[in-house]
Amino acid sequence: MLSFIICFALLLGGYFVYGKVVENTFAPDDRETPAVRINDGVDYVVMPQWKLFLVQLLNIAGLGPIFGAMQGALWGPVVFLWITFGTIFAGGVHDYFSGMLSARNDGASISEVCGIYLGGVMKNVMRVFSVVLLVMVGTVFAVGPAGLIVTLLKNAGISGMFSSTEVWLWIILAYYFIATFISIDKIIGRIYPIFGICLIVMAVGVIFGIFTNPAYTIPEIWSNFTNMHPDGKPIWSFMFITVACGAISGFHSTQSPLMARCMKSEKQGHFVFYGAMVAEGVIALIWAAAGCAVYEVTGGLSTGLKEILANGQSAAIYDVCIKTMGSVGVALAMVGVIVCPITSGDTAFRSARLVLADWFKIDQNKIQKRLVLCVPLLAAGAFIGHLDYAIVWRYFSWTNQTLAMIVLWTASMYLYREKKNYWITAVPATFMSAVSMTYFVCASECLGLSTTIAYPAGIILAALFLGIFLHATKKPVKAA
Structure with a gap:
């Protein structure tokens, strides 16, 4: 349990100490933000800081820091280290720069930001990459909750039209259309802060339930500093890819521009x-601790945790909530496994609309122009929603972390151009390059080669990317 407390303290300290270092490096000032300067009443709307924080948390969180962290717990308490240091030195840095660089460029979507600092080719790659990823994310976050709602209704003895997954999929997609289409402060700005609070309350309830139940003990890192995965999957780089949102996530960079368009001051960043991101890291740390403490530890973290995870996201979250909070946990679990994915899904589609709007220079002030983008996006979502869920989701983790890698290199180039300390982004960018490339070479859904080949290949490719970046820094900076 001491390991958990130390990691929790490090996360809080990281926000105040290293987070301040990152902020001072970027140096926010008193210039007019896009929300003030543009203020179109649709996507550029000034919102109070507390709402910005809660909406950002809900947008980037969803089920990411919950299910990914529980899967990460299969490797044992060593996952605490990645969640803690990944959040402080990689995830927090990534999220801050993706939001602030958007704010500095009129609230541009992340693909446009990457194009500004990495060139036109990367801009087009990121445009396609972002839209495809966002539509996939939005779709899987519709299919999952739809299936769970039907399961709950059937268990309650309710049948008929509303016991069909197909019906609920279309209901959720219809909601996505409304939330994607209307002004950001009508639904997202009003309701989502409440759900953000629920996400935090659920995490607090879980850790309180663990601390107060003598049957549960959070294992110490120093007593279990080994690979405890029941299937023997290597820590590098599978654990780093699996935890995803709990430490760093490229999906966050697609969401940060939403709040960059709503900040009154750069100093809110x-x-x-x-x-x-630190709040999400804390939530992930709690759920990883739950995965380690609630389930059988003898012979490694194998029996109980692996079995419950095999039943799916919903079953795992529901089980932990019941065991740590009892009947109160049921309601919170339903918020976690139904509402949170839906709220991440609709902002994914909203971000996709904004990426396309930036790409094709389509003004979003008029309703007709928003319809031109919303209708085909939701139509694509409806089509993908009828494909095999496993196929759609298979490549998400890798593409997610690869996107984070690209955004960190983008931030590094920005800092170089501004003659600032680019190592605070270049180091995590190199690390994530090694993680992403290693996984791509050895994962079965990618090249599927042995770790003997994948490990050196990942390191060589990461070194190559760093070399390309350092070579670029030798060139004279063009005047703005």
């Missing part, structure tokens, strides 16, 4: 972007 530390709390909104870096702070939301």
